[in-house]
Amino acid sequence: MNAIKKPRKITNTFAKRWAEFVIKFKWPVLITTLALAIGLGSNGNMEFDGDYHVFFSKSNPELEAFDALQEKYTKDDNVVIVLTPSNGDIFTKENLSAIEELTAEAWNTPYSSRVDALTNFQHTSAQGDDLYVDDLSYESSTKTDAEIAIIKQKALKEPLLVDRILNKSGTVTAINVTVRLPGKDSAKEIPEVTAFIRNAISDFKTKYPNFEIHSSGLVPLNTAFFESSMNDLMLTMIMLIIVIITTFILTRNIYSTVATFIVVMFSIMSAVGFVGLMGIKLTPPSSVFPTMILTLAVADSIHILITMLQKMRKDGYNKKEALVESIRLNFMPVFITSLTTVIGFLTMNFGDVPPFWDLGNITAFGMTMAFLYSTTALPALMAILPVKVKVKKETSGPEKISWYKSLGHMVVKQPVRLTIISIIVIGLLTFLATKNRFNDEFINYFDETVTFRTDTDYISENLTGIYNVEFSIGSGESGGINNPEYLRKLNAFEDWLNQQPEVVHVNAFSEVARRVNRSMHGDDENYYKVPDSREEAAQYLLLYELSLPFGLDLNNQINVDKSETRVTVTIENIKSADMIAFSDRAEAWLQNNTPKPMHSIGVSPTLMFSTLGFRQADSMFTGNIIALILISIVLMFALRNFKLGLLSIIPNVTPVLVGFGFWALYKAQINTGMVIVFGMTLGIIVDDTVHFMSKFLRARRELGYDAKEAVIYAFETVGKALVTTTIVLLAGFAVLSTSSFALNSYMARITLIIIFSALVIDFILLPSLLILTSKKNTSKETIKELNPQVQLDK
Structure with missing residues (x-):
């Protein structure tokens, strides 16, 4: 005791x-x-x-793989500005002029390195042995109705535009601004980009009220994270008041x-x-x-x-x-x-x-x-x-x-x-x-009171998917991306990806090779395929690169020594397990159908x-x-x-x-x-x-x-x-x-x-x-x- x-x-x-x-x-x-x-x-x-990036430890293998891919090509922090005209038709003189104007303004975004839009899309054509690469629609205000009709016809047939920059019906389009943040102070850099984009959108709405505008991308995602932090910190004040009242009521x-x-x-x-x-x-x-x-x-x-x-x-x-x-x-x-x-x-x-x-x-x-x-x-x-x-007084009666x-x-x-x-x-x-299942779709990290969430949902429903998986497909040798065998295998991978039910769009270098090859043969559809010889492929690529304007080169798709290319697969908003399963399926296809240098793993913030x-x-x-x-x-x-x-x-x-x-x-x-x-x-x-x-x-x-x-x-x-x-x-x-x-x-x-x-x-x-x-x-x-x-x- x-x-x-x-x-x-x-x-x-x-x-x-x-x-x-x-x-x-x-x-x-x-x-x-x-x-x-x-x-x-x-x-x-x-x-x-x-x-x-703060959500991932430095030893996170998916982050390491993603950073390695960005080092080979260009960083793809971006802002997507999606425009929907009230008349339901992108292809009018007024609407194309407005898009062209906003595209030009987007180049002034702090740290911007690239702006992709419908109007500045690099359309290829050839005259004899000369390859011409021009903006799809420049000086749109001077175009005739017939010229605009031709532009619309070209745009809606272009695989690199449809379901990426332009929807199939031509009623919604996007301007994608790629920024290269220095990464020295994200608390300063991201708000700087966000402030500029918001001001640009506000000014554009004032001038062109007939457009409905939504924005998404990695920079708005980062902004949503930052603003959520601030909002949640403010919940402390509400809680403090509740605690004071509750404590007083309960303790009297x-x-x-x-x-x-x-x-x-x-x-x-x-x-x-x-x-x-x-x-x-x-x-x-x-x-x-x-x-x-x-x-x-x-x-x-x-x-x-x-x-x-x-x-x-x-x-x-x-x-x-x-x-x-x-x-x-x-x-x-x-x-x-x-x-x-x-x-x-x-x-x-x-x-x-x-x-x-x-x-x-x-x-x-x-x-x-x-x-x-x-x-x-x-x-x-x-x-x-x-x-x-x-x-409390004692009573004589029963307690x-x-x-x-x-x-x-x-x-x-x-x-x-x-x-x-x-x-x-x-x-x-x-x-x-x-019976609970994991699902970490980052879009669903935010409820529908957050503009980023509603804008992203709109973009997914009306234009393109926000989720993506990227692959860096190697050739095993310097300059090897011009090897016809490599291009054919890459083309086969692109075709396989397009057949997958969750895939919305595929952006691969094999599409560029096919398009340039067709243009160099008088736009004959029979030549819409990868070139037959390495020399021909190398020559066409050189001509194409020399024709591209500053800021719209292929650095985002091809590495420095031309030994690897980047394949970006845009997919529907699917559950985490389905996203991982898709990436595994794509990796397995590469292992089973391509030589070892072409084997690659899927990476992207979405997959991370x-x-x-x-x-x-x-x-x-x-x-x-x-x-x-x-x-x-x-x-x-x-x-x-x-x-x-x-x-x-x-x-x-x-x-x-x-x-x-x-x-x-x-x-x-x-x-x-x-x-x-x-x-x-x-x-x-x-x-x-x-x-x-x-x-x-x-x-x-x-x-x-x-x-x-x-x-x-x-x-x-x-x-x-x-x-x-x-x-x-x-x-x-x-x-x-x-x-x-x-x-x-x-x-x-x-x-x-x-x-x-x-x-x-x-x-x-x-x-x-x-x-x-x-x-x-x-x-x-x-x-x-x-x-x-x-x-x-x-």
Whole structure:
């Protein structure tokens, strides 16, 4: 008995002395924590990085392959401006003139290296041995109706235009601006390009109101990431207001609300300082850290405050006695929940997405500081503030049973039935959880309130696909792209790609070779094929390149020594798994039908995002297992009971399974942001388990209650605190669920389900299991005889 009580006695003694120390030196403690928070906060430097590259680690193989392709050719960061005239016909004098004007203006875009449009498309023709390459439509305002009709006829027959720059019906067209960002400061370069494009579009709309305009591309994608970061950061202000109101309603004490607010602000200030000290640049996932910390930090304070106020209202303690007793009862549970939350967030470092590393590290630091402030600044403030509560008067009539005590009585009457029902429900939802599928389409990272999303959807439906896969097809020798055998194989690959159901457009050098060969033979369709000899192919290529204007050369398709060419395949907006399957299918075709130098792997930002969720899931698996083991070990030591430590795994893991089961009914699709939910929520939901089990064990060890009485005691003493913290957590993640960024909103939505499920499981399944697995303990009278100091009252 003494061996059992000794560790707890040490813990209780420390917590009691700690509380007495903080209360005695309340002003120095408060000033010291204020100085610490301000000192850390003064180092804060919130910089944002909207470049999509931040989602990929430097060792990511898909990123390495994509960067290698861009080094061979040209970087393809771009802006696509899509124009739809109200009259439904691109090919009018007025419309072509407007497009020509906007194309010329697009060349002034900062860092622009190329502008592709309908009007400046390089159309080939030949007279004798001379090859002529001209803009498809120049000085459009001077064209006759007959000339425009010829231009339309040529354009709608041109494979390099249709389904890429021009739709099949000639009602929608695009201007593609390629930019070469220096990459020195994306926070400056991307906004610079975006500002110019937006101004150009605004001016164009003013001058030509008959055009509907949409824009997409990698630069607008980066801009959407950046603006999502800023918008999500603003959610913190909304959440702060909700927390203040919720805390006041639930504690019914203005001073508790003030103290909670100060602890939260200290914690966020410290986290902001950590961001600056570590040189972290915020991204859409990591920018939600203030909301995370705000939500989670409140839980620490709530437990201490509610216990303190309960002691004052129900038991008649004065403020100091209540504060000391609250710290004594809650110090260890709050420490454990803070520790497990930190462990959960740190497991994000096992993943393959750097922004989630940052989110995990920042939140972990913020939660560490939240524990420090909730056990120092909070009690110091409550000791200083004139807290007064109305003491509950004893009545001569029958005692009114609280809702929580009633729930406890209901549970202890039927633990077997509740356990069986819980296992059946959890088992069913766990089965449903297996029906979720990964889908990381980056377009769906944004909801329909984001202009980038709606514009991209419009472009996909009316002109061309936004997703693509690229291949660098080698010949094995310098100048080898002029080898007729190479060109025939490349042509065969192009034809195979065009036959695939998901393919919208294929841009390959073999098309250029066929087109020039036809032009050099008097536009005879019989010569619309690759040249028959290497010399002929080399000569035609040289003539074509010499005829191209500056900025519209073939550097984006052919490498420097003409040993490789780039094939760009535009595909429909398909699911991640289908995207990966298509790339694998194309790679397999090359391996089976071409010589080894032509074998290539598919790369593109689209493909990188498609594989991101799968790679994140694989890498997070180890982290989640480690988190589960560490948290279980912490609970075993904290509870000083191996059996209960193992038992705690059930209420800590099952809410996640239940959450994903409900998600299968809601969406059945999970993205990269949701992969981290297991490790993240594992630390959060431990809060309910630890506080319930700690009160259960106190009743068993200190008060000598049997299992059923201990469960009722736990409900009565900690039930309100658990409900209160759950409401605050639900409020916080509910605000985050309104984010326009799906990685954050989906993560928040499933976390809402998991947190609510955790409370239900901790109120139904956990107490039932505690009763069923507990041995009959020594009676209260025997406990009294062994230790007369034990108080049997609450």
